[in-house]
Amino acid sequence: MQGVQCRLEQLEARGLELRIGGAKATVHHVEGLRGDLVAGDGHLEINHASARRAVVQLALELPAGTVTAEAVAIEEVRGKLRRTPDEQTCELEAPVVGAARLVIVVGEVTISGAITVTRCRLRIDGEDGMVLAEGVELADVELRRGDLVLAMPRLAGVQVVAAWGTDGLRIEAGSIAIAEIGGSAPLTATPSAPGASPPESTEMMALLDGLAGEVNVDLALDLTVPVIGRRRATHRFRIPIADGAVDYMGLEKDLSTLESALLDFAIRDGALVLEMGIPFLPTRGLGKPILQWDLAPADLDLARRDRIRLALLPRFRTVGGESGSSRIALRQLEVRDLDVKLSHSLASPPPRWPLLGIGSLTLSGSLYHEADAPPRDGRLVGGLAELVVGEMSIGVANNTIGFTRLQLARADRFELGFVGARACSLACTLHDLVVEGFRFAPARPPTRESNLDA
Numbered sequence: 001m002q003g004v005q006c007r008l009e010q011l012e013a014r015g016l017e018l019r020i021g022g023a024k025a026t027v028h029h030v031e032g033l034r035g036d037l038v039a040g041d042g043h044l045e046i047n048h049a050s051a052r053r054a055v056v057q058l059a060l061e062l063p064a065g066t067v068t069a070e071a072v073a074i075e076e077v078r079g080k081l082r083r084t085p086d087e088q089t090c091e092l093e094a095p096v097v098g099a100a101r102l103v104i105v106v107g108e109v110t111i112s113g114a115i116t117v118t119r120c121r122l123r124i125d126g127e128d129g130m131v132l133a134e135g136v137e138l139a140d141v142e143l144r145r146g147d148l149v150l151a152m153p154r155l156a157g158v159q160v161v162a163a164w165g166t167d168g169l170r171i172e173a174g175s176i177a178i179a180e181i182g183g184s185a186p187l188t189a190t191p192s193a194p195g196a197s198p199p200e201s202t203e204m205m206a207l208l209d210g211l212a213g214e215v216n217v218d219l220a221l222d223l224t225v226p227v228i229g230r231r232r233a234t235h236r237f238r239i240p241i242a243d244g245a246v247d248y249m250g251l252e253k254d255l256s257t258l259e260s261a262l263l264d265f266a267i268r269d270g271a272l273v274l275e276m277g278i279p280f281l282p283t284r285g286l287g288k289p290i291l292q293w294d295l296a297p298a299d300l301d302l303a304r305r306d307r308i309r310l311a312l313l314p315r316f317r318t319v320g321g322e323s324g325s326s327r328i329a330l331r332q333l334e335v336r337d338l339d340v341k342l343s344h345s346l347a348s349p350p351p352r353w354p355l356l357g358i359g360s361l362t363l364s365g366s367l368y369h370e371a372d373a374p375p376r377d378g379r380l381v382g383g384l385a386e387l388v389v390g391e392m393s394i395g396v397a398n399n400t401i402g403f404t405r406l407q408l409a410r411a412d413r414f415e416l417g418f419v420g421a422r423a424c425s426l427a428c429t430l431h432d433l434v435v436e437g438f439r440f441a442p443a444r445p446p447t448r449e450s451n452l453d454a
Contacts, residue, residue, distance in 0.1 A: 003040010008033050008049060018081065020088045021127040022061035022164075028071070029055040046081040058099075060129070064168050064398065064442070065106035069099040069115070079122075090124040102138070106169055107397040113141035113155075128165040136160045136173075145396075150183035157438070168399070168442035176435045182413075184427035203350035208310040209244035210346030210355070216339040222332035230331075233259060241310070241342065248272070249306040263290075271295055272303050273319070289319040333421075335367040338380070349390065359386025367418055375420030384411040395443060404437030 016027040032052030038045045054074045060067040079092035097117040104111045119134035141152040159174030220234045233256035239246055248265045255263065264277050264287055271294050277287035293316050295303055302308065344358035360383075367378035386409070393402035409432035417425035 003038065003043070005036070005038050008035040008037055008046070011037070018090075020081070020083065020090050020124050021129065023090075023124055023129060024059045026057045027054065028057060029053075042085050044081070044083040046079075049080060050076075050078045052076060060164065062106070062164055062169055063166055065104070067102070067104050067164075067169075069102045071101070072097065072099040088124070088126050090122065092122040094120050096120075104169075106399065108145050109396065109399075110144045111141065113138045113152075115139075128163070130161065130163040133160045133162075134158065146185075148183065148185040150181055152178050152181050154179050169440070170442070171438070171440040173438040174436070176438050178433040178435075179431070181430040181433060182428075184425065186425050187423045203352045205311040205314065206350050207344075207346065207353055207355055210344045210349070210357075211241050211244045211310065211342055212344075213241055213340070213342035213361075215239045215241065215342075216337070218334075218336040220332070220334040220336060221330070224329040224331060231258070234336075235259070244311065245302060245307045245309045247306050248303075248308050267300075267303055270300055272308060274316075291316045292319045329371075330369075331371050332373075333369040335378075337364075338366065339364050340382070354390030354392050356388040356390050357386065358384060358388075360384070365416075367421065369421040375422070378418035378420075380416040380418070382414045384414070385409070387411070391437075398443050400439075400441055400443045402437075402439045403435045406436075407434045408432070 011033070013027050013030045013033055018025045018027075030051050030053070032050075033054075034051070035049035036045075036047045038047075052075070054077055056072050056074070058067070058069040058072055074092075074094045075096040077092060077094040079090065081090045082088070095118065097120045099115050102111075102113060102115045116137045116139075117131075117133045117135070121132045123130050123132075136157040138155040139153065141155050143150040143152070155176065155178050157173040157176045161170075161172045163170045216238050218234055218236050221232070223231045235255050237251065237254045239251065239254075252260060252263065252265055254260075262276055264275050266273050266275055266287075268289070271292050273289045273293075274291040275287035275289050293308065293312055295312075299309060299312060340361070340363035342358070342361045344355065344361070346355065346357070349355050362384075363380050363382035365378065365380035367380070368376040370376065387407070389403075389406040391402075391404045392406070393400050408430055411428055411430050413427065413429045415425075415427045416423055
C-alpha cells in the first residue's frame, strides 16, 4: 500500500476527527500518545495505539435516536483502528472512562447525566458497535418521557453491555442499583370501548388472592331510586381481608340501616346472589335477585363460610331484567377517610404480573364525584415497603424493558391527585431499587445477524 507511514507521537492530534459507521469521535486533548499510523489509497490503519489520557467528544447516530457525550476522559487507553473501502473496525480498551455529560435519546425517552465506566472495551464493526464494561456509574441522572420526569442522584450497574446497529440500541446489565428515584407526572385517561377489558385483566385480578390486611372507608351516596325517590346515606365499611377474601355478610352489615334491611346475600343453586328482600322480614334466599356470582367448587366452599375472593367481586352478572336498575341514578359519591393497610404474598403469581410480595402498602385520603356540579379535588397519599417482582417484560414505545428480578426497599411521598373521579397527577420517591438481569432492546426482532457477538 502506497501512502503515509508515521509514529503517532509525531502528530498533532488535537482536533482530529475519526468516523466509523455511525460513530464519530473528535479529539480535544491527548497525553502520551503512541502507536503507528499507515494511510493511503483510501486505507487508514492505526496499530499499537496508546495514550496516558485522552479527552474526546463522542456522537453516535442510531436508527431510533442518538447518544452524545461531552468531555469524555479516557485513562490509559489502548487499541487499533482499520478503515478501508470494504472494512471499518475499531477496538479500544481502558480501565477508566468518564464523561461530564452523557445524553441518550431513544424514541420519546431522554436520559442524561455524568458517567464513569470501569474496565471498558469498545468494539466497532461497520454499523455495529458494542461497549462492554465491568462497572458503570451514572450521577445526577434525569429521565424524561413527555411530561414524566424522574431524577436519580446515583445509578450503578455491573457487567454492562451496550450494543447498537441498524436494529437500534440494546443494553443489558447483570444488576442495576439505584439509591433513590424521585418523580412526578400528570396523568391522562385513555378512553376504552364500553365493556372492553384487556385480555390480561383476569390474570391481574388474580393478584388479589395474595392480599391481607384491612380497608376502612366511609362511603357517602346520594342516589335517585325507585319508590323512595332520593336517598342519601353513609355506609361505614370496615373490611378485614385474609388470603384475598372478605366476609360478604360483614359487608352487608356495614350498609346503612335501610340498605342493610333491603339487601341480602344468599347462596342459590351453586351461586352467590345479592337480592332485594322485604324490610324487617326473614326473606333471605327468597328475595328478588339483582346480582349473581357464578362460583367454582372451591369458591362455593368459601361462600358457604360467608367469604368471597376479591378477584371475583367484579365478575358479577345482573339478573332479573332491567326493572328498577335502570331507574337508579348516582347523583353524588364521596369516599371519606379512606384508610388502607395491606400486605401481599403469592407463591405462584400470574406470568404476566409476577408480583411475589409486598411487605406493606398504605393509602389514605378522600375522593369526590358529583354528577351535576364542577369536579372537586381529591387526594390519596401512601407508601409501600418491601416490594419483590419476578421476571417481567414491559413495552415502552417501540422498545422492551425487562428484568429477571426487581426489589424495592420502600416508596414514600406517594401522592395521587384527583379531579372528581379522574386521577390527574402522580408523585412518588423510591428508595433502594435493585434490578437483576436488566435488558433494554427494540421491541421488533432483529432484521439481520450482528457482526458482533457479546
